[in-house]
Amino acid sequence: MQYLIDNFFALTITGVTLGAVYALVALGYTLVYGVLRLINFAHSEVFMFGTFAALWVVMLLGGKGGASVGQVVFWVAMMFLAAMAMSGLIAILLERVAYRPLRKRHAPPLIALISAIGASFVLSETMGLRGKIAVWVGLDTTLAPYVGNARNNAGMPEIITPQPVFTIRDYAVTNVDIFVIIGAVAIMVLLDQFVKRSRLGRGIRAVAQDPESAALMGVNRDRVIQVTFLVGGVMAGAAAVFYMLKIGITRYDAGFILGVKAFTAAVLGGIGNLRGALLGGFVLGLAENYGSALVGTQWKDVVAFLLLVVILLFRPTGLLGESLGKARA
Amino acid sequence: MRSTMKIAVPVLTAAFALSACGTTGGGTTAAPAASGGGSAACDLKIGMFGALTGPNANLGIYIQNGVNLALDDYNAKHPTCKVGLENYDSQGDPTQAPGLAKKAIDDKKVVGIVGPAFSGESKAADPLFNEAGLVTITPSATNPALADNGWKTFFRVLGNDATQGPAAAKYIKDTLKSTKPFVMDDASEYGKGLADIVRKDLGSAVVGNDTIQQKQTDFSASVTKVKASGADTLFFGGYSPEAAPLIKQLRDAGWKGTFVVADGVKDQSYIDNAKAAAEGTIITCPCVPADVAPDFQKAYKAKYNSDPNTYSGEGYDAATILLDGIAAGKDRATMVDFVKSYDKKGVTKQLKFDAKGESADIKVYAYKVEGGNIVSVGEIK
């Protein structure tokens, strides 16, 4: 307890940074759940592909530490572009291949979960086997730095060296922390406005609220679903960039644990609710850090899941309830 | 349905007819050359048991590279009577291990096994090998308790955690002169076992403890803990996939102490991923530096275009012992005694075993990451 109080700010800042990444990935789960009522199990791999896109673009551009501000800004911008494009593309592909055929056949909801699990295996294994796939197409020597050691960690050059910007009670808040937190919140505000104000956003809300009436009102359901997946993918891509800036190392199975956490965050806040996903992400990030300070790091995940159970017992639909359609966000 | 029965009936009658003629024991012939004195039996095989695919495959493939090199050497010297390699890919999973062990046991041409690579799968598979009398030489399973099961077929070609742990603690105390060490582990059998020994040896000097989980990537809570403890040295018992992001995040948060790890991290990928943060890391390993066996290093580099990786040398040595046994005309039954009395210089150490199957000659070396390379800084005495 004393330890928690002494290091309260350090734990809070790092918890919020982590929570921002959870929240961005959680948005993807929540959006899809809102319009389709299904758990997009493969969303974690959408995120994972984003981390690799961000990594590869930095390698391609020869990113390294100690560069000028202009260069760093350019690299980070390219990371966002590449990761968002990659994740968005994978998300759309996923919808096309794994979900749309099922919708047309009136499959029971659980079978979509199986299709998603299958897709999740296929995506993460494709990344894990990229070395062997490159050998098939004869590109293994040209692409060696990108596809070598495919089952291992892949590390990114540290293009932003963390520098303390200011200090709160012994904890030096770094430029990376500030960038991740501010950047993530900015992107979430943008998404909120998009769903609230744009035509497509209205379509998403309409389908979430009542798919049949929406169809009667001339909303193209397939298109809305596609856009939803795209938006969720782009959010995961943004999360991937922040993750790579903060953690800097990824792997073909890096998505799985993060996906479980983000999904927990989405449920915690109230699945289907955008602001809920946000809140859930931050609450989960903080709870993990405070929890590990109180009972030991090895019980971190246990604390997170127990918190989820307790919250669901008292608020059966999550902290903010399910309301992608009903509320204005 | 009717058509399948038509097929089934003649097959069954054929089976009975054949058995009535007294043709028994058809395919599985007894191991050849059991009586032959010095002449090597041909078409014999050695087995490679470990993770060759899946998430834990790296270590297994490094070992397999060493084994293949030893086989190439042998087959070049015995062109008319080559020895084959049978792979038992457990993916490091103890659940799959017994079935594969049984498969190896049933293949009478397999006279010895290099492996099992991990301690968990060893616990699941070694009882079967012991009962069947099929010799196993593990190049990488370092759990000390493995040798205490009384398995007469168990041999280990490297030091266990009980030799490496005290050496690591000694290095932290005597060479680094650490007054505030912090000990962390990854809750794995290997990492926790090792860290517990280090904890015990460092005693009251330890300023803090923490346990992370394998596959974890965010270590912010642990970083805060290490920094808050004011530690000057951190010992981490675990593998490189976790060590790399851990040290990176510690350095990012401005921690300046010395990072000490063990053989699970002695792997080029650690440096590739942690990059600059890996500089200055101390790695202990019960393995000889590559420059002690330059021929092996040269041959390895020629074949795989990289320096020998973790346990490649041990894999080479384990396979060499078995191949020497085959050259001496040993079969599965006589191989155990051959390995027990083996005493020759290998590429990693003097290859000799004590009564429990442990390596008799164990030296622990310290390595340091300097300029992106793992360089030896001498034996820990």
Place this chain on the structure above:
Amino acid sequence: MSPATALLDRARAMPKPAKIVLWALFGVFLFALPLLNLPLISTPGADFGGVLFTVATYVLVALGLNIVVGYAGLLDLGYVGFYAVGAYTVGVLGSQHGSVPWLWAVPVAVVAALVSGVLLGAPTLRVRGDYLAIVTLGFGEIVRLTLVNSQWLGGAQGISNIPRPPGAELFDVPSIDWSTGAPIIDLGNTTTFLKFGITDQIPYYWLALAVILLVILFDHLVKSSRVGRAWEATREDEDAAELMGVPTFRFKLLAFALGACIGGLSGALFAGKAGFISPDSFQLLLSILFVAAVVVGGQGNRWGVILGAIVVSYFPERFREFADFRVLVFGLALMVLAVFRPQGLIPPRRAVRAKKVDERLDALEEGEARV
């Protein structure tokens, strides 16, 4: 109509004595399977007896999970937790903190799994469908992390020297060898009937198969009783069932607890055969594979889920030569199956009817939509 259903219908049309004979023959065939070593079916990369045992544990697990997912309609993503509770109960009682023989530890393991099922179910079954999925997933992870981090339960080192089932060495059964292309009785490779030893895995398969037969019988009795109908009502429309006087919560809890029991039982079998257990054997992925077995096979149909369990556990072992591509191919297979057999390989008969109604409704709706 697929060939499988056609075959089933033909089998159903047979006279009763013929059916009984056929079933008995099929049963004998199943018991003889590991000795027959049939080419194409037998696994070249791993010991066939061992693979069959693994398949049998999956079948048992799938039967248990089918009660939860298929009958009661509760999505449980943490079923491996109960499997672990069963295995660890045997491990703790038999080796870690006692020397209780396997046979006595098994009932305790089943009860322990039952208790953990009720403890988990009582608070969480009130939350709705998809929420239950994440809560159970969390439960599975909590169980595994507790095993890893608690020294009392052996920690990451796991538990060794778990007692084996009691047996008797009655007589030797030879196996069949096909290496020459024709079947030959191989007296050099025999299995001692009911010797639960270390190397030979076949007797464990026989034991598991016997347990499966008992569980199928039990499943049949429960499904066709009042309880089975209550589950069906709850699954189809919970509110309507509640209004009609079905205490839905109690029946859901019962399904959960029964499922947990069977999960615990298969865990106990696994521990008795392996002799060594560690948290590595109870990964989250296993829960997902279990659910995949049930849904791929056809949730709600016991023969379907058995087939699903065989698909999920047998094919990765049979096609070991795919090596690194096994998981990839498996993932593709799941996606293909989901598209082409959305109701499962052998759907329950109600689902077949429901699907036809759906299609008819769909045809009507589409006609309107085009207007």
